[in-house]
Amino acid sequence: MALSAPTGVHETYALSVVIAVVSVLSAVGAGWIILSFLLFEGQRTFRHQLILGLALSDLWMALNFLTSASINVHGTSIGDASMKGFCTFNGFMIQTFVVQSNLSHSKYQRQTNSVLADYWVLTIALCTYSILANHKHFSNWIQSHKLVIWALPWASSILWASIGLGVWGYGDIGAWCWFTSDRVRLLVNFIPRWLIIFTILFLYIRLYYIIHAAHTRFETFDSDIVASTSNPHLSLHISEGTEPDCEAAAPPPSTFQVSRDTKALRRISLQMMVYPLVYMLIWTMPTTVRIYQATSGRSAPFVVGTIDKACIVVQGLADAIIYGLNERTWRLWRDLLFRPRSKD
Numbered sequence: 001m002a003l004s005a006p007t008g009v010h011e012t013y014a015l016s017v018v019i020a021v022v023s024v025l026s027a028v029g030a031g032w033i034i035l036s037f038l039l040f041e042g043q044r045t046f047r048h049q050l051i052l053g054l055a056l057s058d059l060w061m062a063l064n065f066l067t068s069a070s071i072n073v074h075g076t077s078i079g080d081a082s083m084k085g086f087c088t089f090n091g092f093m094i095q096t097f098v099v100q101s102n103l104s105h106s107k108y109q110r111q112t113n114s115v116l117a118d119y120w121v122l123t124i125a126l127c128t129y130s131i132l133a134n135h136k137h138f139s140n141w142i143q144s145h146k147l148v149i150w151a152l153p154w155a156s157s158i159l160w161a162s163i164g165l166g167v168w169g170y171g172d173i174g175a176w177c178w179f180t181s182d183r184v185r186l187l188v189n190f191i192p193r194w195l196i197i198f199t200i201l202f203l204y205i206r207l208y209y210i211i212h213a214a215h216t217r218f219e220t221f222d223s224d225i226v227a228s229t230s231n232p233h234l235s236l237h238i239s240e241g242t243e244p245d246c247e248a249a250a251p252p253p254s255t256f257q258v259s260r261d262t263k264a265l266r267r268i269s270l271q272m273m274v275y276p277l278v279y280m281l282i283w284t285m286p287t288t289v290r291i292y293q294a295t296s297g298r299s300a301p302f303v304v305g306t307i308d309k310a311c312i313v314v315q316g317l318a319d320a321i322i323y324g325l326n327e328r329t330w331r332l333w334r335d336l337l338f339r340p341r342s343k344d
Contacts, residue, residue, distance in 0.1 A: 002180035003293045004173040004305060005079070012174065015306050016072035019175035019313055023066035026316030030058035033320055036329045043329065046146070051323055053150060058316035061097035064090060065313050068176040079172030091170020091177035095161040164188065175309060182294040190287045201276040278322055285311050
């Protein structure tokens, strides 16, 4: 039996209830992002199409967690021999979507995919960073190959999950099926994920200093649009209440556009740090538990193990909060639901 799996019936039931509840919250969060994309025209830019891909991945992931946890709650253990086929399928789908959804959240990085769990994050990052840093050729390629960008996370995740099925297989770890070996999960999913998270953080910090250095260079000018000959590699437009977008036309390389509102500039720069910090917070507990169990050969306490699994399942809810705040979706919903109705 996997070290992550509870040893008693009551513990399995309690864990499954927690995972079912968190799964519902994640599914609602992912559904909210999808509905926002469908309702609001301003949420259908190329970057938001990538966020839609992330939300779809989060939704399917949450539904897979919910399915396996619900089976346990209703009294049938997913670890029973009669459930072997379901457990294999469930583990395959979990590996596909857990790996896929974590790869899509970084907004300003330009790394290629090295861990399947972060493909969507990397894709969104590639798009926005290429605009902010004025990598025009790369940005144009991304926008002219949308089908490739959309297909890459799905194809890579399915391939990785297939390799996992063929080499290690999937088994019951408590409320769902996955790799039963903590060492395998640590090497296959967690170590590469942290390499990507730290890469994202490094690139965000680098972009933060680029933005502020550029702002300082031009803050003595009275005009919002000035000619830049000293930094031809950066092209950026920032104004209150706006964020860079991959479909926005980039200014000429010799032009630097920046808002005089320092507060808005700092707000947008600091928002870039939210993504890696949130994912560091989410994955610290699961990674710590994996290391402990892989090195000690002992199971973590039940409460710790429950928090560990809840952190993995909460992805959809976390994405909804992050993108809801930074993409100003809250404001659009508020205006839709509470704006005064015109009287005929």
